[in-house]
Amino acid sequence: MQNAVTTAAAKSMxxxxxxxxxxxxxxxxxxxxxTNSLKDLKQMIDEIKSPQNNKQA
Structure with missing residues (x-):
């Protein structure tokens, strides 16, 4: 119900x-x-996947 009301209000606006x-x-x-959590998670995953972070000593 809340989604329907929100959708109607958004369309009107x-x-x-x-x-x-x-x-x-x-x-x-x-x-x-x-949204912020997902953005932070993606950034962390990108950093882990970065070739600079995968160098072995």
């Missing part, structure tokens, strides 16, 4: 003010802990 809708989406994504 997008139709009336696309720029504000995009700004709001960007703020929500930026403040989303899951």
């Amino acid at each position: 997008l139709n009336s003010s696309p720029q504000e809708a995009i700004q709001l989406m960007n703020e929500v994504v930026k403040e989303n802990n899951l």
Whole structure:
């Protein structure tokens, strides 16, 4: 139910003010802990996969 209400509100906002809708989406994504956690995890994986970190002594 919450997703349906959110979707309806987002569509309404997008139709009336696309720029504000995009700004709001960007703020929500930026403040989303899951998004930040996934970004941090990807960065850590990329660092582990980096050839500089895989050199053997």
